[in-house]
Amino acid sequence: MKKVVLIAVFFGLVVGGFNSTLAQDTNVWKNLADVTYKISEDNFGELYVPVFSDNAKKLEGKVVEADGYIIPFEGMFKPEHIILSSLPLAECFFCGSGGPETVMEVMLSTPIKYTSKRVKVKGKLTLNSADPEKLMYILTDATLVE
Secondary structure: OHHHHHHHHHHHHHHHHHHHHHHHHHOHHHHHHOEEEEEEEEOOEEEEEEEEOHHHHHHOOOEEEEEEEEOOOOOOOEOOEEEEEOOOHHHOOOOOOOOHHHEEEEEEOOOOOOOOOOEEEEEEEEEOOOOOOOOOEEEEEEEEOO
C-alpha cells in the first residue's frame, strides 16, 4: 500500500511540475502584461517607471520561454542582441499600437539570423525599472528554441 501511495505522490509531483512549467512558458507575455507605471523624474524631466505585478516579480531570475517577432532596426540588427515583440511588426510598440510591456531585449549566447517569422527564445528574465535606456524586460543567456 505504501508503494502505491508513493508512486501516486511521485506521479502527481512530476505531472504537477510539468504543468506548472508549461503554464509559465505559455503565459509569460500574459504575466508581463500586468504592469502599471508611476511618474518619476530624472535630469531630463518626467519619465514613467514600471511597477511590476507580483506574477511578473515571481518570474524574475527564472528561465522562461517567450515567443514573438524580431524587430528589425535597419542597419542596427545585431544577431546576438535582439528586440523581441509579442505582437507582429505592424502592431509592435515601436511601429504600431502595442505598449512597452509587449517587447523585450534578448541577449543571445549564440547569434541568430533575422527572420520575419515567429521565433521562440529561452533565457533568464530580468525586470528593469532602473535604467531608462533599456527595455523593462530583458532575457539574458538566451538561446533559440528549435
